[in-house]
Amino acid sequence: MHLLLVEDDKLVAEGLCRSLRQQGYSVEYCASIKSAMQWLENDEIELLVLDLGLPDGDGIDVLKHVKKHRPNLPVVILTARGSIDDKVQGLDLGADDYLAKPFDPAELFARLRVASRRVTHAQSSTINVANVEMDTSAFTVTLDQQPVNLPRKEFMLLKALFENQGRVLSKQQLESKLYEWGEEVGSNTIEVHIHHLRKKLPKDLIKTLRGIGYVVGKR
Structure with missing residues (x-):
């Protein structure tokens, strides 16, 4: 599955990219809203892992864009914003899941598997x-x-x-x-x-x- 990781912390992103590839994902990585919007024009992106605190704005704007233009694209938010209000907002806006940092990679992988079932159920594997x-x-x-x-x-x-x-x-x-x-x-x-x-x-x-x-x- 072709995954886009949007994360501005370089060390976190590098570690996640390695781990996700070991899990069998084909991974693209970017660190800004502008780059994310460009990547999301590529229909081959099948799953989005999205940070909210990005250097050029709020990742919520990326989520809103996705749900307007690619509503069937699964989105998992991965962010330091861990309050109940933040989680409710993200989920209400259409995110499939919301995971606060710090996180256990095994939990992230499990949540990604759940989110990706929407794709594999809609399209024969x-x-x-x-x-x-x-x-x-x-x-x-x-x-x-x-x-x-x-x-x-x-x-x-x-x-x-x-x-x-x-x-x-x-x-x-x-x-x-x-x-x-x-x-x-x-x-x-x-x-x-x-x-x-x-x-x-x-x-x-x-x-x-x-x-x-x-x-x-x-x-």
Whole structure:
């Protein structure tokens, strides 16, 4: 799931980005209302973690903007404002949850899972390409209904391809996806994992367009 973190404390943000990527999120980060508004124009953002005390204004304005223009985008407020009145205001304005700092990361992750169910319930978590089925919520892949064991990097790489059926993804785009998920990327990482995936899945499932990239599904 593609998550936007809006947090002006650099140390908190860096730690959260690492932890969220370890949880399987693709994370974008910004530290101001202006940057948040720009990121929220990207329809690929599926979940928002929002601080309220930002250097160029009140994060409540971001929440109001989201609920007006993207009402189905789940929002979890993460802020030092912990009063009952602040919580009531945030929730009344449409936030899915409200967590005051200091917080336990495990509690944040649990609340994010609850908030993200709105997305996964509204949109099926299963993706089918030919006789291969991927469940992005359960992190499973089956071939002819038989389980296929994929390491994390292979799963994430296949997920990126499945979510972009019919669209060619370059090596650089796939490397960027793995990096967003907190994975180390070497010079031949993509080629190696594509090779391993082809051994476990139908060989013609992932097509190579020489000099351009890789694609699954019809094009």
